[in-house]
Amino acid sequence: MPVTSVEKDLDALTLTIVADFAAPVQRVWDAYTDPRQIERFWGPPTYPATFTRHDVAVGGRSIYAMTGTENGDSHGGYWEWTAVDAPNSFVVNDGFLAEDGTATTGLPVTRMYFTFAPTDSGTRVTTVSSYDSLEGLEQVLAMGMEEGLRQSMAQIDDVLADLSSFAADHAAESQILSDTKVRVSRVIRGSVAQVWQAHNDADLMKQWLLGPDGWTMPVCEIATNVGDTYRYEWEQDGGEGRFGFTGELLESDAPYRAVTTESMIGMEGPGTTNEMTLTPVEGGTLLTILITYPSAEVRDMVLNTGMVGGMEASYARLESVIASDARELADA
The missing domain is CATH 3.30.530.20 (START domain)
Structure with a gap:
């Protein structure tokens, strides 16, 4: 399992997950910024994601939906890209979408800080999720965010191993x-x-x-x-x-x-x-x-x-x- 540590800081209102991967930084970065790849792990196995928009640029926006494999229920989400330093880090605001595509009120927006650092064996990805209130942090924890992120990251190794599907010599x-x-x-x-x-x-x-x-x-x-x-x-x-x-x-x-x-x-x-x-x-x-x-x-x-x-x-x-x-x- 790539996840090496999980830390909840109720004072700082953050959830930090550290994961290590046996692949170079650029390869891991591409897995997050290519919609074909990120949708293969962003979401637990029982709720795989589909990205219909993924703009990797400041001011950009991503739109995705996680759909249940058993009953077909769908849960929409969005990212607002606020910082991009390829291939080292990016920052997004992650929120929920209603069925009509508008932002859901009453649910917290998560500020997510992703950093990609080289290690002796590959790449370390640190994901810091930050909240405006303790209530917001506790709300997403109660919704299963920690376990969802663990399960999502556990799927990345398979994506990283699949080089041919995303290589430059692959046809349209x-x-x-x-x-x-x-x-x-x-x-x-x-x-x-x-x-x-x-x-x-x-x-x-x-x-x-x-x-x-x-x-x-x-x-x-x-x-x-x-x-x-x-x-x-x-x-x-x-x-x-x-x-x-x-x-x-x-x-x-x-x-x-x-x-x-x-x-x-x-x-x-x-x-x-x-x-x-x-x-x-x-x-x-x-x-x-x-x-x-x-x-x-x-x-x-x-x-x-x-x-x-x-x-x-x-x-x-x-x-x-x-x-x-x-x-x-x-x-x-």
Whole structure:
């Protein structure tokens, strides 16, 4: 069991848990900052978590739900990121969410301080949970927080041992999170700044956002500011099979988060909402897109078109564009 000590300080209003892992600091840091990984241990085995948002940046926000494996009851939570010093420490405010997605009143908000320190055998993670009142601390202890954290951390070793699923050479993959939500993830070999720029420079986008070979992108009108609309159109070599998408930029927090709507040009009915998050990880930048569909039927129809395969082809091309630009700068 990785947990080596637990200390409750009723005077300081803190609960401190120390855990040791046989893995380097960056590997453990990535386990906490990658939504695919943290949801495999944030929550006890009987209440696994699903993260639908995970912004690893000051001012960012994470949204998760822990769902019971026996009766399916769900308990929502959120993190507000207040400090990030990668890969050494981060601080979040951890609170509860009601069914409508608003913060729950009457339950305490926990200030959680995570520190990652190298040791002779790997990494020590110290988690300090702090409260505004003794009543708040006692309330979460009565809810089983101490045992929940113990059980959660006991699952991290299995995640750390699974290197292949999260490596930079792993292709784009999709995960169905709910009837309407799908997460597509891919580590891009390049910095966050490079990947962000590649999504916000029309000349660059025309080089990589092409899907399978044989397509070009004659129209690439980028939404620069919140409220702007974008328009992308593709066609096969020779002008056949033209199609496109349009939408609005709803949120933009450069260089790590952008939220847009998306509708196919000429098609009636509701479109999707796409939330893109960029997170630095070992090997490059984790690009995560959470897609919200109007229904499960539309979700399945789109996935069955080979969408993820087309995205993988584009992302592989994106890596080539980034590498080419890096060589040009080095030669300049």
